[in-house]
Amino acid sequence: MDPIGFSSHDHAGCIAGNLARIEARCKQAKLQLTPVRRRVLEILLQDHRALGAYDILDRLRDEGLGSQPPVAYRALDFLVKHGFAHKIERMNAFVACAHPGEDHAPAFLICRKCDMVVEAQTEPARGQLGSSAKLAGFLIERAVVEAEGVCLNCAEGPQS
Template identity: 60%
Template sequence: MPNTNPAFEDHDHSHCARGTLARAEAVAEERGARLTPVRKRALEILLEAHRAMGAYEVLERLAEDGFGKQPPVAYRALEFLVENGFAHRIRRLNAFAACMHPGEAHAPVFLICGVCDGVMEAAAEPVRAALDIAAAAHGFVIERANIEALGQCPACAETVDNTEIPA
């Protein structure tokens, strides 16, 4: 499957964010899920950059917009977004990133730049298929997998001296 997430490429980010938000709103409406103003704003905040954000960073931004300063405000909004497939939890960074494919059945792998903390959600159906085969050999059924790969995005790889990185 071709790369449909331009996180590490030049692109019209405002168009990208608007399109993803519109898809999330349509999916929420189809499912009867309430995308309240605070939930929608939390998703907009996550969509503003292709990187993962911590809950407290999201909370700061929500507070600036008048949504309150108590941690449950952000945690409840982020929990809703994750449960409904509008955001993903990036465990390596203890942070959250907007899902770039809301409403689509997909098996994401997160490519995390260890230099700039940029995050790209890449389609990883072949990886998921391999996991399912390995699990099935042991009678195990995978319900959800969170695959995270740490490395360097193209921009950081050009500027960082990689000669001392062990193979």
């Protein structure tokens, strides 16, 4: 619930707030938010869009922060592992988490026109899928939920 992102919002504040919250959590959990990791997080927060690892790597390279794929992938692995970012499987791309810190099972709404990604919440073990799983005796541990469609802005916009 409480999707944000397709409607305009205080983006600078959104970035700063998320960064601050994540910094605090890293400090508390004794996680090293190193320069590369921090920069990758900033890059992801900049957009509410999914970026490929090589897009991120290009930006890092421009800034002299690293030039080889493992640099980007390692930073992304760190962010994903600790819930500060998510991978969009459909796109082989990554987004900053919209609810960092909170324990959550993310679901995504991906606009096929503007590529904006909004993070929503689900409880994968419940609902229709949960019923199917229960019937089959299947224990759901986590779920990838990625909906593709058209966002409000793009639906209203001029280009159909």
